[in-house]
Amino acid sequence: MNGLGERRNSLILICRMSLAVKTALLLLLTLLPAELLAQPFVLPSPNRAIYDPEGATKYFAPTPGRDWRSGTFGCVRSEGWQMHEGIDILPVSRDKKGEPTDQVWAAADGTVAYLNRKIALSNYGNYIILKHTIEGLEVYSLYAHLNSIRSDLKIGVPVKAREVIGVLGRTANTRQAITKDRAHLHFELNFLVNDRFSQWHKSYLPGQRNDHGDWNGQNLIAIDPLEVFKGQQKDGSRYSLLNYVRNQTELCRIMVRDTKFPWLARYIRLVRRNPIAEKNGIAGYEIALNYNGLPFQLIPRSELEIPGKARIQLLSVNAAEQAKHPCRKLVAKKGAQWELTATGQKLIELLVY
Template sequence: MNMIYRLILLCLWLGLVSSFAEDLIFHIPTPNRALFDGTEEGNKAFFAPTTSGIWQSGRYGCTRTAGWQFHEGIDILWTQRDRKGEPSDPVFATADGVICYINDKPGLSNYGRYLIIGHRIEGIELYSLYAHLSAIDSEVSLGRKVLAGAPIATMGRSSNAARIAPYRAHLHFELAMVINEHFDDWFQTRKPGQINDHGPWNGRNLMGLDPEALFKEQWRLGKAFSLLDHFKHQDIYFKLKVDSPSFPWLKRYAALIEPATSDDQSQSAEISSYELSFNAFGLPVAAKPLFGKDLEKSKLWEVSYVNEAIHKAFKCSKKIVPKGDGYQLSSAADEWMDLLTFDVSR
């Protein structure tokens, strides 16, 4: 087993940072604290807009292209500049963790120069991503433990896509789940001939939750904040019954599996499948074990519940589409579920 693969396993299973789990709190990863101002001016000072000039476009969610485009993170505006007018804000680790990935080649990603830190909090694996960096601190290296608030990089404007103007300089920040640690195997199988430069740290393999909502809930609750409760209180957009008693995601996110009741087990002693619950932006936030077969034989998964209000309200989050009297996954979401349930051992 080579060193890189060992490191991937360390980051994905996060055994080496478990001792921090009970004490972790989240920090905003730059000196910008305007998020907690509670005013329009505070929001304008915190969120970096797109070229539209609308500050809301720097938020997470259906915030771009009149609500049709999803932004999987937040863009935190600069507060400091150097003599050349470039952003010079330090970037900090949002929580205790371990450095999982460093991309120091901006031309390989629209994230530009970026790094990822892995965290284990209340049994939940979470990964923080810091993008568009101008520089990464020399002491930051793969596998290194970092503490919340530790300096890790400097804000910048790096990207392989459209140039980021100095007035829009920002840190693109995500808090995400890894969908499948075997992403590279899935990619080579499903996308033959295509190149994956980032292994399991490819953006396709990351699913983000809303950092703004998390920061504000923690600010409101203080020490009473719980990441597990934050997941449990997400509004559910839809549910899927998945015809498999085991796939990698269940092992990594066992903390999100609901306990079985005696009524659940009345049909069978063994789990036959799971019902996954997804929030408004398609993040799996809960799993319920099912006993006894009730999926159609030809289906690997099927939609079992839809929140109609969320489906109508969130234009960018169309994971499901109407079919007859019900719903099915969109083609893009079907591929995404194929990744989530992919098991290299089968």
């Protein structure tokens, strides 16, 4: 895959977009080398133990009776069968009553995408979502269980990296409250699946409540912040989030007979080139997903390259990766055959909705 081809492919997609301004901006992004746009994340709180070789126990807040690993990202809950979409960061300072007083900082320049100040509406309690554009990727950082949110923040307000956005806390609507000793910042780095989520939710899950609109957890796919912070520490200014995302380990590969869905425009830099489809017309996309369901590589396919007529097809599964990270249950084996589970199917339905 050479860069020029990718750009040509990007151009084909951009041509379909209606907003002239957006088109011009995207065009500019695809023509600039990724390195020029790299903007590293900063740690979201004063706790820096993540960078100490022995600091894990000082950085991650474990769940009751478990070790620090239960506060990391991945299949770390319920004996490995439940996904934790973020990292739980311990406070470093407390007041006389033992409540945490750590400031919470924006992890990168961005704007406020969403705020929830109604603790009763979420197991995340008070939380903030910030939108960032990094190397042409829309990335959303999330800060949960906050004691308080800075009072002047509202949707659309710009913030700078390391700007104070709230105070670390332990708010949540769960029956089991977060105890004082377990107070932590739940921090996520997310990709947005579909900005038509609310409509999708109405038609696919009728009667179910959707309190947070497009910011429903089902519409966000997280990556591991620890890997990003560690990668930045290792590579310094040469670190590329885009390369990190492009080089995810593949869980499975699917084919969709769909040529227009929001992910293509939002994450155009994850779309690869295919001269055959460019010449013969694109009939669908081959998509590689990581174990958490992140569509990290999309290849346009022409009609003659798509087997079968089904709208969504599972092409292949990396069994070793599924065995290593089984908790998202996106694929399962039925007899000798791998299949998309209902969860996997639902994710793809939402992706192409």
